[in-house]
Each structure stands twice: as structure tokens, then as C-alpha cells.
Amino acid sequence: MGTAAAAYAIRPSPGSKNPFAVPDASTNPAQKRYEATMRAGIAAGTSGSTFAATANSASSGSGFLVLRVYVPAQASVPSGEVPLPALSIQRRGGSRNSLPTCPGPDRGKVPRARWSES
Numbered sequence: 001m002g003t004a005a006a007a008y009a010i011r012p013s014p015g016s017k018n019p020f021a022v023p024d025a026s027t028n029p030a031q032k033r034y035e036a037t038m039r040a041g042i043a044a045g046t047s048g049s050t051f052a053a054t055a056n057s058a059s060s061g062s063g064f065l066v067l068r069v070y071v072p073a074q075a076s077v078p079s080g081e082v083p084l085p086a087l088s089i090q091r092r093g094g095s096r097n098s099l100p101t102c103p104g105p106d107r108g109k110v111p112r113a114r115w116s117e118s
Helices: 055-060
Strands: 036-040 050-052 086-091 096-098 112-116
Touching: none
Parallel strands: 036 050, 036 112, 086 112
Antiparallel strands: 086 096
16 A cells, blocks of 8 residues: 555645645746655655655565646646656665656656655
């Protein structure tokens, strides 16, 4: 069993506001950034933006990350002017590798998610 977080519970990056948590969040995408971290070997719910990996994924080195992105209705713009998230893996020791995303006009601008091995 893994962990999950509702959009309103993710802590925004400095200078940003979570539009799902506060009514006065800016409409500027640059002020809607967040970073979420998944770590093996931590208790679920110990940090607002850190999630526990499952015991099976931690021991096998593989697992699943499901990210659901809410896009406003904009018939004239396929992406709804909401960029796709950028994902990367941060390995023990600090090296970070970006994960490929599906092709799209706004891919990889906001937000960012990170996997860290403890």
C-alpha cells in the first residue's frame, strides 16, 4: 500500500500559493510551483510534501507514480494553458535524472516532482 496526497495538502514552493488550498492564489503559473518527494523508509504522512514509497517498491527498486493533473476547460487551447509536470529521479548521492514526458507544447514547465532514495 502506498500513500497519496490531495492537491490541497501539497505545500507550495517559496513564492507560490497552492490554488487548491487558498482562495487568493495568483493566476500566474510561475507562482503555482510545488515539489513533492517520494522516499523509501519513511513513515507515511511525516511531511507535507514527502510521501512514503511502498515496502515492495523500496526493496525491488521499482514502483509506480500516478500524478493526476487538473486542467481548466479551455476549448481553444488543448492544454488549457496548464503546463505538464516535469518529473526527475534523484539518486542516493544527489545525481538527478529527468524523466521523459509525452510530447506536448507545454511539457515540463510546472510543477516538479522528485524521487529521493534515503
